[in-house]
Amino acid sequence: xxxxxxxxxxxxxxxxxxxxxxxxxxxxxxxxxxxxxxxxxxxxxxxxxxxxxxxxxxxxxxxxxxxxxxxxxxxxxxxxxxxxxxxxxxxxxxxxxxxxxxxxxxx
Amino acid sequence: xxxxxxxxxxxxxxxxxxxxxxxxxxxxxxxxxxxxxxxxxxxxxxxxxxxxxxxxxxxxxxxxxxxxxxxxxxxxxxxxxxxxxxxxxxxxxxxxxxxxxxxxxxxxxxxxxxxxxxxxxxx
Numbered sequence: 001x002x003x004x005x006x007x008x009x010x011x012x013x014x015x016x017x018x019x020x021x022x023x024x025x026x027x028x029x030x031x032x033x034x035x036x037x038x039x040x041x042x043x044x045x046x047x048x049x050x051x052x053x054x055x056x057x058x059x060x061x062x063x064x065x066x067x068x069x070x071x072x073x074x075x076x077x078x079x080x081x082x083x084x085x086x087x088x089x090x091x092x093x094x095x096x097x098x099x100x101x102x103x104x105x106x107x
Numbered sequence: 108x109x110x111x112x113x114x115x116x117x118x119x120x121x122x123x124x125x126x127x128x129x130x131x132x133x134x135x136x137x138x139x140x141x142x143x144x145x146x147x148x149x150x151x152x153x154x155x156x157x158x159x160x161x162x163x164x165x166x167x168x169x170x171x172x173x174x175x176x177x178x179x180x181x182x183x184x185x186x187x188x189x190x191x192x193x194x195x196x197x198x199x200x201x202x203x204x205x206x207x208x209x210x211x212x213x214x215x216x217x218x219x220x221x222x223x224x225x226x227x228x229x230x
Binding site: 001031032034036038042043044045046049050051053055087089091094095096097098099100101 | 146153154155156158167168169170171203205210212213214215216217218220221222223
């Protein structure tokens, strides 16, 4: 199975900060990667698919980039509602595999 | 508006079978095409892909669970079902169903999720 490694596992940031989360795949997955946001007690929510496409309704401060093995999720200006855990998910091979998650907390 | 609603037993005894259903409203389980996907999350931990059943009925399971998992479509009730046999405490988790689709622009994404159902395995 493809291993997905996210970093950092957690971070603290101020409202208004630019935040970057990275995800590395153990093998080439092209652009077949999605990013999901999960708030406590809630289901994950799709933010980005195919590495860089913004899901409908998701604010434009979220963006994704990368291909091959290295991917990035960027939040350009962190808002109070963005404090959550973020997961990457590879869509290239089965079984699909998630990163371990990055918890974004208020500083 | 498509909505998914999981329902489960809440508590299952070790060695028994866990059964969870996902009722789909606003779309057909045979529409799409879609990949009706099951994901689980143990308390305080990350997400694990269990597998999917395609709207055509084909399945693909996580090899780590494959010997114990069965997924099915119930077209009369418009729902998707997950069965996990011979459960242990390690199967205690929130179980989510999600709709995975292929976008016109290319690429896949799970765009609709249920709220999840917590299943504990304990005697």
